[in-house]
Amino acid sequence: MTMLAGKCALVTGSVQGIGLEIARALAQEGAAIAVHGLADADQAKAACAELVAAGAPDARYFDHDLSDPEAAGALVRDALAWREIDILVNNAGIQQTAPIKDMPLETFQRILTINLTAAFATMQAALPAMAARGYGRVINIASVHGLVASANKAPYVASKFGLVGMSRVAALEYAAAGSRESGGVTVNCICPGWTETAIIEPQILERAALHGGDRAAGVADLLSEKQPSRRTSVAAEIGALALWLCNPIAHNLTGVAIPVDGGWTAQ
Template sequence: MSIKGKTAVITGSNSGIGLGVATELARLGANVVLNSFTDREEDHALAAELAEAHGVQARYIKADMSSPEECRALVEQAGVCDILVNNAGIQHVEPIESFPVEKWNAIIAINLSSAFHTTAAALPMMRKAGWGRVVNIASAHGLTASPFKSAYVAAKHGVVGLTKVTALETAEEPITANAVCPGYVLTPLVEAQIPDQMAAHNMDRETVIREVMLERQPSRQFATTEQLGGTVAFLCSDAAAQITGTTISVDGGWTAL
């Protein structure tokens, strides 16, 4: 995939999609910088495990993606950023009229503004290196909407717009910017919700997945973190050198409806 020896900074990457992306990039020979807002022994151990398993350099850097200063410091502390994957995100579900202002501000900060700050810090490094890839993890909700998710949908639409602007500003350089738009992905967080949904709807596991959780995903299958990792890896490859400013949906047909 032509990324051996490159350095990838992946935000929100000590679990779920971010870890899946980091694992795949490391498997292909990229050095990786993991990130989250915690600073636990297991966070650093996770980086050590990736390094040992794939023979690459891996480190963990704590940074709170709600802080502009820490977003930029993450990239600066990494020292090198050939590949930037903006993945960090949070969610809150509530009608607009009762949506807590602090939740709105936090979602916009972490899901959208963090990508602006990390990109601003990374682009000079990419230009100096003469190569770069920015991959923003948006969502099917970056292309469509659902009720009660005003902040998340607004943020993810913003991520898609930011991706397009980044692509246009780097169009004549060997730097690309694209957004990946997953539907429902089987992460540990989603897995933990399944028993509660089974109890609430009095359904078995497979039925609650197909009829409740994946109601809007025509394939009736979760995307996997490994599939998301492979999609990001493709966008970082030479084969994708002329793919920029666009979105790739990994949503089982959700946005085809």
């Protein structure tokens, strides 16, 4: 028996990047996957097929647009009409950089809606049923920017600090649900540092341009400011950590924000 046989995970933003790798890790341990993201029909079909090939007994695509504050709760309700949701991973997120003086208010609000409000709505819809069954996992993909700040990222930092704080509140509210034997209900954040995803590619290319277009030099330049390891993570590493958090043995690990940041926040 695989560890997550008979369970189902909803992973937002799971048609690519970190979300897809988390979904793959859970699928390999037997979880059915509710796939979510903004994708065309071919991308959605390919992601579902990839997860079934990895070991998921089933995968279904949901296309709810999380920039609509009402859509996140509807996403969970529609997924629940398909299967019970045992694991919720809030991974979908966006970023746009600019100084505070130049950041449009509508951009600030859009980033908070997708990165923070949507996670509130999905947790609100999913956690009561998890508590009733005695097992549940909420894993919110925050960021190193949920623990420390950087210039020109006010809405992103605000959303990720908020996500870490909100996750701690949810962890306290559900800490007593379930038991050691059932696995309990936990709420945690993973806080990646520099990770090879599309969201950081514009910053890499900007630095590469300073080094004659050398991407590797651009990566090294970018990481030298913040991440002592000077190594990026890959998305599969985040997937492996998320999988471990789903293990029933992790029943007493709740309300934490785990940095995967090469020492960034240790400074």
